[in-house]
Amino acid sequence: MAEPLLDIQDVHVTFDGFRALDGITLQIFPRTARVIIGPNGAGKSTLLDTVIGRTRATRGRVVFRGQDVTRLPEHRIVRAGICRKFQTPGVLEQMTVHDNLAVAVRRKKQWWAHFRIGLDAGERARVDEVLAEIGMTGQRDRRAAELAHGEKQWLEIGMVLASDAELLLLDEPTSGMTPAETDRTAALIQRLAQQHTVVVIDHDMAFVEKLAAPVTVLHQGRVLKEGNIQTLRDDPDVIAIYLGRARKQDHAAS
Numbered sequence: 001m002a003e004p005l006l007d008i009q010d011v012h013v014t015f016d017g018f019r020a021l022d023g024i025t026l027q028i029f030p031r032t033a034r035v036i037i038g039p040n041g042a043g044k045s046t047l048l049d050t051v052i053g054r055t056r057a058t059r060g061r062v063v064f065r066g067q068d069v070t071r072l073p074e075h076r077i078v079r080a081g082i083c084r085k086f087q088t089p090g091v092l093e094q095m096t097v098h099d100n101l102a103v104a105v106r107r108k109k110q111w112w113a114h115f116r117i118g119l120d121a122g123e124r125a126r127v128d129e130v131l132a133e134i135g136m137t138g139q140r141d142r143r144a145a146e147l148a149h150g151e152k153q154w155l156e157i158g159m160v161l162a163s164d165a166e167l168l169l170l171d172e173p174t175s176g177m178t179p180a181e182t183d184r185t186a187a188l189i190q191r192l193a194q195q196h197t198v199v200v201i202d203h204d205m206a207f208v209e210k211l212a213a214p215v216t217v218l219h220q221g222r223v224l225k226e227g228n229i230q231t232l233r234d235d236p237d238v239i240a241i242y243l244g245r246a247r248k249q250d251h252a253a254s
Contacts, residue, residue, distance in 0.1 A: 004028060006026075006028040009063065010023050011023070013046055041220075065081065105163070135154065150176065167197045185207070224238065
């Protein structure tokens with residue numbers, strides 16, 4: 001059996017006495033996609049923050065490729081091969097689509113290298129590959145500020161991809177997207193999972209279903225259930241804490 005790429009072992013995170021994560025244990029294997037869902041406050045974003053080193057575990061371990069990264073600084077975790085996309089796009093709006101990807105692909109990460117030295121042949125080829133992968137080759141020379149919201153989301157996914165990270169953490173990648181954009185994003189993530197390991201947080205159950213990936217449900221900082229979305233939709237515990245609440249809101253709005 002393959003070794004897990006990411007092994008989260010009994011991780012606890014406490015903020016001023018509040019247990020944001022309460023003993024999370026989770027294994028994610030290479031070249032797979034995993035979706036994490038749960039109500040607001042369940043600990044989803046805190047879990048990604050802990051994996052990337054932005055938040056420190058109070059107890060437990062985060063192991064990546066067999067290395068304990070629990071106490072490493074965030075920049076070293078990124079260099080080890082983990083990259084995160086946040087819910088709000090963090091693109092450099094005054095730069096072009098191409099130049100945003102060039103910053104991400106640059107092997108020499110010192111900030112001054114982006115301005116003093118051009119990309120080498122391999123880096124230029126990688127930018128072109130990523131542009132094609134995210135479907136934005138025709139927009140390479142547009143400023144990021146001119147892009148629609150969904151396009152900014154794709155660009156930031158491209159920046160995560162351009163970093164050549166092995167583990168991609170995507171926090172609500174379809175936030176603010178139209179149904180057609182959401183479908184395109186689901187297809188993109190499925191392609192990415194053929195070469196990378198992808199962890200996705202999202203609230204859109206139709207999108208989650210399109211990903212056809214294993215789902216982990218968090219509740220009050222713990223793993224409540226795991227399985228496929230079709231089974232979890234009908235699970236009484238999941239309905240009670242998450243899906244049922246969403247359905248009640250839909251009925252109230254109709």
